Amino acid sequence: STGQGGTTGGDPTAEAGVALTIAKPDGAITTESHNPYLGDSSASKYGYAKVIFEPLALVNPTGDLGTTPWLAESVEWNDDYTELTVVPRSGVTWSDGTEFTGDDIVFTFDQYLNGTLTDTSGLNYEGATVDGDAITLKFADSKYTAQSRVLHTPIVPKHIWENIADPNTDPLTEDGLAVGTGPYVLSSWSTESVTLTANPDYWGGELAVPELHYISYGDNAALTTALVSGEADWAQAFIPQIEDSYLSADEDNHFLASPTAGAATLFMNLQTKPFNDVALREALAWTIDRQAYVDIAREGASEPVWNVTGLGSVLEDEVIPEFQGQEYSVDVDKARQILTDAGYTWEGDALVDPDGERVSFSISVPAGWSDWNTEQALIAEELNEALGIEVVVDQPDWGGWDAARQEGTFQAIIHWLEDTGNAYGMYTSTMDPKWIVDGRAQFNFGRFEDPAVTEALNTYATASSDEEREEASAVLQTAFAEHVPAIPLGAHPLLGEYNTRNYVGWPTEEDQYASADPTQPGIVQVLVNLEPAE
């Protein structure tokens, strides 16, 4: 047993009442700030903001993608998703003993209204109306594609926050400020770890885990070492060779990768050669081995995306019948045929485009993103081998990569998608011109533009009926399959490594009521669900 500060360490026997250590690989987090709204506060970096401040409802980013009301007893959207009606949960108290009421919800959202809180989630909140118990929050546009952004807004106590001058940045480090409704309350904060203890008056009932430790290691390797040795219990980490290095180290060690609607996607610059030719993009789609991405680059922690619509397994239901089962596969002959038909030839092994130029491009991923760096190598090898395309592996620093993707000076990059919890994310990220402002792209890096598609995207986002949305979706899916504006590789997974030495009740492959990622809002669901192990 390492036996530090009450961690469970590698104790062979299950022990109830021991603390749970949640770890991150972000280096020392040495500056104290419990502000849940600030992405780089220690509370957000560690993720402990999520166990102090609770949201109205929890949207499962995986599994059934369902919504579980949380601080609200019920949540209900109007048809066009511009209004949200919630009924605050009763019997909830803030951890300083004050009662939680609808006022707190209204106050929380009104902070966006009067500008004291920066609208980093792009909510465009317009005000609330209270009708008895029910509170209706109004938004300027449809929130269909941003439901979780609304629902996951941390609710803060009015009686404290009304005295906070700048809710954007206030660190809440003074006594009695870090007050929430959540299952745990802050106990001690140091540069090396943060300790939270169970909230005895938690509305969700008694908690099995009496104490949480949050800790951050220097890098992934150090975190893995800590997980393997039992110094840390729960983490969201990409562990290479996870089977050998983590799972087989202890039979209580578990790993869960939950696919989400987002996906790691190969974006191609559609504006310039060689990717201004759809035939080449299609050929790539028939050549790149998504399974290899999942197996090798992601060590199995993902799910391949094969469908021609680009939609992954969690969005299977959204695929229109026409495309159900229409899947890409690694079919080099087909790819070569597509190229031949489009006028490509081969000079020896090298692919030559109809203009007589050798086909080559560079694929760019920031240095140090090792899974995608690996995928770069894989793609380069596959395309060279199968099609005779020379792929230059480019690993700039983040700034260079960022500039290239925004300014459209790249040829190909691997990038994530905006996750909206539905098909919209995929298509807006790859085909929506709205992301390009002043020539700089926040998404749609390849700069796809097709008025019909743009309209369908708008329709999807603002539709007031499912039929309307499905129609739009069909347009989008068809356009995607036809134009191949991007090639999704594998679903973006939410990872979680945990052990069942002391506690059981974790999300599993079969029961993904939440992801196993401790940095997600769903952590409270998991904590509530945990029980002492036998």
Place this chain on the structure above:
Amino acid sequence: MRDALLTVRDFSVVYDVDPPVEAVKNVTLDLRRGEILGLAGESGCGKTTLAYGLQRLLKAPAVITSGSVVFHDSSGEDIEVDRLDAEQMRRFRWDKISMVFQGAMNALNPVATIGSQLEDVFEVHRPGMSRAQRREAVAELLEIVKVGPQRRRSFPHELSGGMRQRVMIAMALALRPQLMVMDEPTTALDVLVQREILRQISQLRREFGFTVVFITHDLPLLLEISDRIAIMREGEIVELDTAEQIWTNPRDEYTRTLLSSFPRLTGERGVVAR
């Protein structure tokens, strides 16, 4: 004449390198109590080696290959220097024989005050002395060599070459040894300062009655100050006689060459004539 202080018999030193250098070959020498013995010879002939060798100060690869050195202490005891072990040798040094080294700048520890370097000697060899007594002794020594006790706190570099040399002499005097070996104590100095220091040494010798071995290759100087002169060449003493005899009646060929190599200061122009 006077009784013997040091008897050197068949003394040889070899630098055990490849090939071995026989720096001192079979030197036999009697040093009388109270005399000044001048040791001259061209550079590299083994003067320093002989002087260091007498009190076994040479470090490896030097090896004494033959001979004996016997020190006749004033207490009447005869000390066979080549039989002493390291600890006995350590006690013997400076107490009985002290040295004034060639370059005074390099012979003094540059980072310690001259006072502390002088006190060092008492601390080690006269452990019974109190701190105050040591201070006093140091002050007295500095007074004797005319550096002045107020210079106790000076560092070597703060003193002129002549003063440094005097500090070395003070150090050599500290324990009132019976023999002082002076290895080219004045060559780096100005003629005037050189003269002044020689005058002081002569005065001190009169006071304390120690014996001096004076090494230099400046033959004119040696002729003036020594009782007896030994001329060395290639590790051997080729001639050993009184200064006057050497001057008037050099027997060795090499001695004659040396004597004919300096021009006259006075008289007719030309090389010195005897």
Place this chain on the structure above:
Amino acid sequence: MTAVQPRPPVEDAIEVGTTATTVVKGHSRVPWRFLAGRATFYLFTLWAAITINFFLPRMMKGDAVDQYLSRNRNVSPEAADALRSLLGLDTDKSLLQQYVEYWGLLLRGDLGVSLLHGLRPVTEVIGQALPWTVGLVGFATIVSFAIGTIGGAIVGWRRGSRLDGLIPLTTFLGTIPYFWLGLLAIALFSVNLGWFPIGKAYGVGMTPEWSGEFIGQVIHHGALPAATIVLASLGGWMLGMRNMMLTVLDEDYVTVAQAKGMPTSRVLWRYAARNAVLPQIQSFALSIGFIVGGTIVMEMVFSYPGVGKLLLDATNAKDYALMQGVFLVITLSVLVANILADVAYAFLDPRTRQTEG
């Protein structure tokens, strides 16, 4: 500067000693002019370094908001403008204006806020990390210096003995990449043997306090990183000292000390080592200055809080204020170390007190 001193006629040439030209005596003990010169020199260096540190980061591609968005993917990219104003990056002041303002703030001790650390003041962010860096790396450097110097003195003194083998050994340890050493040390001592924790400055759930337990933890956690730093840097000190010893041992004053009948230990430490250590002091000062910046790898490998990782992260995140802050600390510490070295050297080597050039 004093005027040419008329030289009084010298009566007795002998009294004058070797210096026939009398140096004007009694000039002030404190060389003000020299000190002023040094001060100007250091101030210039400080100014230049700070200026470079201001402009360099601003030449990087990309900006802090894009970085922020990539770190916080739950933040909507549509909110970029809002963020820009939140982080104070929406100003359209010219670089020169910003530079002037930066100096104004700097002189008031205001280093700005760190974007990367929840908009907390940079002084606070650095203040949290600096003690650990200085504590651990400073301690390790001192230990390494002490062991290396003492060891080098002994190796130099006992040249030709079996101890000579220490030199190639420590050199080898110094040339293998530090992270390699660190990772292997963790694999062996923390994972396999379990003697030391895998990293961090102290245990989980501890809060810093002056208690035996806490201090014990800090020592326990610091032992492995400190030991690896010492191992990796020992070679340089040892070699330097040994080489100086070999030079010094041939000096006359060492022979004189032996002729004076000094015991061996006294000759070794008071005469030989005392002189040989002088050049080490200069290098030591410089290495003290580099402590602050030079430990990124250690901090990563051992998950140790410190300034190095802070700088790396700040650079990656384009957190200008924090970068400048860390730069400033590094610059200041190098300069202070240099000044201290000047002083220490002057203190330890009386010769330099006079003939500084």
Place this chain on the structure above:
Amino acid sequence: MTVLEFDRVTKIYSVRGAGQIKALDDVSFSLTSGRTIGLVGQSGSGKSTIAKILTQLETPTSGEVRLDGEPIPRRGAGLRAYRQKLRMVFQDPFASLNPYHSIRYHLERPLRLHGVVPKAEMDDEVRRLLERVRLQPDAVVDRRPHELSGGQRQRVAIARALASRPSLLVADEPVSMLDVSIRLGVLNLLADLGREEGLGVLYITHDLATARHFSDEILVLNQGRVVESGPADDVILRPQDPYTRALRAASPDPEAHFASLSGSDGGAL
């Protein structure tokens, strides 16, 4: 016939922390070809400073140096021509030869710089120079300084100074580092050159005996001032200035010593 005049030269050095040092104070003399001037004085009296001013390594604070009545050019071809006419042998033969270069290089450089002989004759000229200082060319020409003895080096330094066929030579303690027995050989060589080729020599030393024997005239320098000057024998045998007398008294003179001795044992000590 070349005449070098040193006219009322004063040189002040500024030393950090030590104020100013007057190394030369109103010094005048003139050096003519074919004659040797001995410059004596103890350490630090300013002898080398005179040499450095003559060779334009230092500029005088006040006063002037004239060659045949003309002031010495500060730069350019004029200075080069001057440097060809007046050469210097440095005080320390161990330091004044570049350890990295061969003897040949050391001798060829002035030959080339001053275009003394055509390229084809370079080799012969180098040999001639070495022979002149009585070194065997074959034995030394391709060696480097550290492979020579002090005496040999001293001669190379002299050969180098003679290479450009100067009419004046400043020899700064050319024998101070040498053994008594080698000293004389070097000095004799200089004397020969003066006699045979009309070389004017400024012989700097603090050894009164050799100064007397090798110079026509002697200048005694004390603390940057000329305290006495005149024909060699006059200055040495009948010194007027107390400082010169002190110097003389301090120089060992075995002849006088033994002459005054009546055979008793009392040494000077």
Place this chain on the structure above:
Amino acid sequence: MTTDLRPEQAPEVRSERTSGRETSLRGRLGSAFAMFRNRKSITGLTILGFFVLVAILADVLAPYSPTKVDNTARFQPPSAEHWLGTTHLGEDVLSQVIYGTRGIIVVGFLAAILATVIAIVVGVVAGYVRGWRSESLSALTNVFLVIPGLPLIIIVASMFDDPPLVVIAAVLGLTGWAWGARVLRAQTMSLRNRDFVQAARANGEPLRRIIGNEMLPNLMALIAASFVGTVTAAIIGLTTLSYIGVIPVNTYNWGTILNWASAQGAFRQNQWWWFMPPGLCIAAIGVALSLINFGIDEYVNPRLRSAGERARAMKKQGLDVNDPVTVVRTTTSHQENA
């Protein structure tokens, strides 16, 4: 006028050994590299030469392309096909190490050449000139001593889409010259007043010749030492930067191999074939460079060389260098000892 004074016996020109005197060019070259002519330097140069050869001949020597992916042979321990096993992508570690030598050698040497050239120019000039010019050059040196190299490298690297090795070398060189310049300045200042430099001036040599022909050769050993030191620093810098991921990891060098190995958990999984070879190669080249430096040190200061050897040689003869008392070994006692 002067009396001819001839000693009775003219001092003879000592006959010194004239062992195979070198003739100009070869001899010059030989003497220019004299500092490398000892056992340590030669060993170091041999090891270094080996790596240089490997770098040059990488194409010939490497059995595979360093990026040749083989999904069927991942994490293979050493075998006949893959002498040093394979990576997580089935790449051949040996080939990576061989190709990785290139980056190391190119960056190490380019950076060192650049740093040394700047150090020479700034250091020697600062040492030779006086007054404000010298002071400002040394202030410049100090500023560069103070600037942290790492951010500079990141910043400069970020200005290029795909920073080539040359750029990385340039930045490492730019941040690494200050130390050498400092040392050279001090040494030049002491050389400046040496007689042979003065003699060259009195000779009428032009300034560039004085610096180039008189001073530089004497600074050679120092320059070589500083060069070797910079190579070491650049190599360690490059591998460290690659390891922490600041430098793109697609240009293979030993640091990137280690980066991959560490990122893929090779250290935890004891996949020694992956992380040992690059680590040992770095250590080997580091040791080679320090051996060369030892050699140069010993050339500059022969005491360093002889001290240990002499002492050991003496030990064999029963002598101890530190014995404060001269050993007496008369024939009889010697026999007793033996």
